[in-house]
Amino acid sequence: MQDILFDFISKYITLTEEEKNALVSLDLFRSVKKGTILLKEGQKSQDAYFVLKGCIRIYYIIDGEEKTTAFYTEMDALTPHCVINKAPSEYFISCVEDSILTVSNSDMEEEINTKFPKFDIMCRKFSEELLAKQQINFDEFKTSSPEQRYLNLIQKRPDLIQRVPQHQLASYLGIKPQSLSRLRARILEKKS
Amino acid sequence: MQDILFDFISKYITLTEEEKNALVSLDLFRSVKKGTILLKEGQKSQDAYFVLKGCIRIYYIIDGEEKTTAFYTEMDALTPHCVINKAPSEYFISCVEDSILTVSNSDMEEEINTKFPKFDIMCRKFSEELLAKQQINFDEFKTSSPEQRYLNLIQKRPDLIQRVPQHQLASYLGIKPQSLSRLRARILEKKS
DNA sequence: CGTATTTCTTAACTTAAGTGAACGATCTTA
DNA sequence: TAAGATCGTTCACTTAAGTTAAGAAATACG
Secondary structure, eight states: OHHHHHHHHHHHHOOOOHHHHHHHHHHOOEETTTTTTTEEOOOOOEEEEEEESSOEEEEEEETEEEEEEEOOOOOEEEHHHHHHHHSSSSSSEEESEEEEEEEEEHHHHHHHHHOTTHHHHHHHHHHHHHHHHHHHHHHHHHTSSSHHHHHHHHHHHHHHHHHHHHHHHHHTSSSHHHHHHHHHHHHHHHHO | HHHHHHHHHHTTOOOOOHHHHHHTTOOOOEEEEETOOEEEEEEEOOEEEEEESOOOOEEEEETEEEEEEEEEEOOEOOHEEEEEEEOOOOEEEEEEEEEEEEEEHHHHHHHHHHHHHHHHHHHHHHHHHHHHHHHHHHHHHTTTTTHHHHHHHHHOHHHHHSSHHHHHHHHHSSOOOOOOOOOOOHHHHHHH
């Protein structure tokens, strides 16, 4: 399981054995049951997550309705907004499936970053990469219709369609569950 | 003009005179005329921008139509996707107004980052902050209607509505210019 | 195992966005 | 300054998403 984390890190920097051991000694790994809520709206938290196995999601409750806006699966990292700006969280984070995560708080990161400045460089590279990806993602969302977005999702993250309930997918695509259902029927009809 | 840049940097790290001088000696400042295209689709570039004054935009050409997806104004920084992933650009960048920018290429950044490791830390903090902001932005976009998005824009970036042509705003809001026009008329009617 | 809950689909109706076209206003530029 | 291009608005029509409601299917759980 640790290897997944080291594989991920190796995309950005090369770790010595000493550094690997320092990481392991932090005891970051957590098993989390499906449905567990990791973060609630209004809560302050220091924790950042890295998904080794499973799936977690971000959702808001707006007018009593759940609106899912993001999914994180294997090899995805998530530092909640409230950790960055030290304010209460605007959203919830929960487990879509039984998952294995690393959970690290700001203090631990601070500590390891000062001990091994390399990590700062990794974090910089990683955030920059993520930011650019996120930008492209947003651009695609803006410039396409719900139907195109759904077809695009089938191409890019086919696993999500299998492992995530449709009403969560719907808000992720910026529409209502009924519209997603209809849209899927429309696509099937076109194919035949 | 330089002070704007130093003001910005001071939000993240504290610079010594030596560091400031090193920055100035890089000769980063550029004046750019309205309409100038800074980056074209298909082009490879090393340049990142910081807006001291004016406004630049990202747009795609899809089926012969311009789709504007982002605006950068005073104190905004932009590292194009093609700089991060070293691939040809998917989009254009052009000047909405006569602007003053800093233009820095990857080599210069590399150089200054190794000379002053502090800059790596600043870049990390800045990317993380931007990433979190961007995420919230995207979430707001997903969870609201075109009309709500427009009203939201009036609140958050009222200047944009003044300084940017409406057909560019339209695609920024994920709709057609005619729809924005209609939507504005609808809002005015509601108020009265 | 059976009941309760959640999830997905369908349908009829409403509302809003997309489309194509026309027109005046504004901005460019030769 | 005159001619051409661009821009914003309006309109009629089409298409698709939102809304409300109902029922079927799948899932959870005592």
